[in-house]
Amino acid sequence: MSPTNCLASILALVIAGSAAGQDIEVRQLGALDPLEVGVAQNGLGENLWAGSTIQTALNALENLPAASGTGYTSPARANLVALALLSGGTPPQGGRGNETLATLRADRLLAASGAEAVYSLLERTPGLDRAPQLAQLHAETAFALAAGDAGCRTANALITGREQPYWLRARAFCHALDGEDAAAELSADLARASAPDENFDGLLYAITIGRWSVDSVSADTGLDWALAAVSPAEGRPVVDLTDAPQWLVEAAEANSAQAELTAEPALAFEGLAMQEGVAREQMLEQLIGQDFDRLVAARALGLALQEADRDNDFMRVARRYGREVATLPIAYETIEFGGRFALAALAVGDMATARDWRQALDEGPPLRQLPTHYDPTKPDMIMDTPSQDRPEWNPPSPAYLVGLDLAFAVAQDHIRRSSTAALIQARLEAGTAGLGDVAGLAGLGAGAPADLRLALFNAETGDVSNALAAMDAAALAGARAETALLAAQVLEDGPAGASPLELMRITAALDRVGLRDTALSIMLERLIVELA
Numbered sequence: 001m002s003p004t005n006c007l008a009s010i011l012a013l014v015i016a017g018s019a020a021g022q023d024i025e026v027r028q029l030g031a032l033d034p035l036e037v038g039v040a041q042n043g044l045g046e047n048l049w050a051g052s053t054i055q056t057a058l059n060a061l062e063n064l065p066a067a068s069g070t071g072y073t074s075p076a077r078a079n080l081v082a083l084a085l086l087s088g089g090t091p092p093q094g095g096r097g098n099e100t101l102a103t104l105r106a107d108r109l110l111a112a113s114g115a116e117a118v119y120s121l122l123e124r125t126p127g128l129d130r131a132p133q134l135a136q137l138h139a140e141t142a143f144a145l146a147a148g149d150a151g152c153r154t155a156n157a158l159i160t161g162r163e164q165p166y167w168l169r170a171r172a173f174c175h176a177l178d179g180e181d182a183a184a185e186l187s188a189d190l191a192r193a194s195a196p197d198e199n200f201d202g203l204l205y206a207i208t209i210g211r212w213s214v215d216s217v218s219a220d221t222g223l224d225w226a227l228a229a230v231s232p233a234e235g236r237p238v239v240d241l242t243d244a245p246q247w248l249v250e251a252a253e254a255n256s257a258q259a260e261l262t263a264e265p266a267l268a269f270e271g272l273a274m275q276e277g278v279a280r281e282q283m284l285e286q287l288i289g290q291d292f293d294r295l296v297a298a299r300a301l302g303l304a305l306q307e308a309d310r311d312n313d314f315m316r317v318a319r320r321y322g323r324e325v326a327t328l329p330i331a332y333e334t335i336e337f338g339g340r341f342a343l344a345a346l347a348v349g350d351m352a353t354a355r356d357w358r359q360a361l362d363e364g365p366p367l368r369q370l371p372t373h374y375d376p377t378k379p380d381m382i383m384d385t386p387s388q389d390r391p392e393w394n395p396p397s398p399a400y401l402v403g404l405d406l407a408f409a410v411a412q413d414h415i416r417r418s419s420t421a422a423l424i425q426a427r428l429e430a431g432t433a434g435l436g437d438v439a440g441l442a443g444l445g446a447g448a449p450a451d452l453r454l455a456l457f458n459a460e461t462g463d464v465s466n467a468l469a470a471m472d473a474a475a476l477a478g479a480r481a482e483t484a485l486l487a488a489q490v491l492e493d494g495p496a497g498a499s500p501l502e503l504m505r506i507t508a509a510l511d512r513v514g515l516r517d518t519a520l521s522i523m524l525e526r527l528i529v530e531l532a
Contacts, residue, residue, distance in 0.1 A: 172191065
């Protein structure tokens with residue numbers, strides 16, 4: 001698997017269609033442990049927890065982002081966690097039958113990989129009827145993904161803990177779906193007696209009485225979102241997701257109808273100056289996706305990437321729209337965004353498009369033959385600026401192009417080639433950022449010039465994380481999942497925020513346990529963010 005593909009998807013972890021294709025030992029259904037269930041065809045293998053104990057596994061998971069929080073800002077870090085947690089295999093020593101470990105795995109996977117991955121995993125996990133914490137994660141992801149039947153199946157089958165307020169409300173929703181209004185209200189009354197929730201009641205009664213009796217509603221659970229989704233459209237207030245965890249926000253966005261652009265693209269682009277917040281983000285998305293005027297789409301994407309870089313959110317936006325770059329014209333009006341377009345294409349593994357924009361940065365945009373009649377319905381027909389009106393093209397600085405070329409070498413795992421040695425040497429001149437890049441690549445076997453060793457000797461190391469030392473020990477023990485999860489702990493601020501020492505040891509440890517492509521994807525993300 002190439003590093004570009006590793007970064008462009010969740011490490012090429014393909015949701016498997018059956019347990020038989022997951023490289024795990026299939027036992028009698030009742031004896032199957034939740035950790036033995038996986039949904040990755042290209043995961044870490046059955047022995048991913050070999051060398052780990054229940055205590056070290058819990059330690060590796062507990063300090064990662066929880067599903068109740070804001071998730072991950074670094075795709076490479078999230079991918080590292082997803083690689084380990086989507087894989088199924090023999091539990092760590094002492095971990096078989098431990099519901100706390102199984103629940104923690106599913107929770108951390110939800111933060112790293114989203115609702116679909118966890119729903120798919122728990123759909124295949126036996127024994128949910130006696131594991132209420134796992135069952136709730138299954139129901140929550142099912143409800144958020146509009147798989148209400150599956151969520152209701154779990155709610156109705158639950159044996160242990162079924163009288164808790166969450167499950168009473170879940171069954172109230174299921175009764176309402178089946179038109180059993182009296183049973184729905186009875187279940188809601190029982191839940192209210194234990195733990196009042198006026199927001200849930202407002203959502204439920206909109207269904208049972210067929211009209212809205214409240215002016216505002218919010219959704220901070222999958223159950224709330226499912227209620228809102230099937231509630232009467234007439235008079236429905238805007239559902240407030242302010243307090244929702246990031247995984248639910250993403251699931252809601254993915255399952256919501258996208259508004260279409262109503263104005264002519266050029267006019268809509270000019271109107272962006274009057275938009276802000278969510279409305280502005282939605283308008284940019286509409287402009288980027290429309291096919292009527294791809295020149296305007298390019299300007300919109302360039303603006304989106306520019307603002308994302310300002311807000312330290314470049315990788316999320318680049319991965320969201322990176323596939324659009326191949327459809328954009330390389331023209332005088334778009335070349336100013338050429339560097340960011342090349343990086344966005346690299347972020348999704350589109351090497352060919354990235355090379356096209358890299359070449360344009362050297363040579364300038366190609367001159368196009370002007371059509372005699374401009375047809376705005378043909379996106380490929382670009383009215384180029386006449387050559388006599390074009391200023392002389394000035395390529396980006398040599399230092400920037402060196403960094404971009406090094407990103408291409410990392411994306412293709414050409415870091416040991418003699419041609420890359422000069423790029424590595426030149427990158428050292430980029431200060432602290434360059435030192436981290438070269439140190440991380442040295443951990444993967446790239447050249448370690450004398451200047452690197454001197455720079456590391458004189459660099460400020462700061463505090464060394466205990467997780468870093470534990471990661472080194474896990475790698476020496478061959479504990480693959482534990483190594484990956486501890487590396488993700490160390491990368492708390494993403495690859496761009498890691499120190500040279502941390503990067504060199506992380507990449508070396510991941511390479512040692514067979515995760516070279518994952519390590520390369522970390523270094524590629526770091527370069528992309530730095531160059532943006």
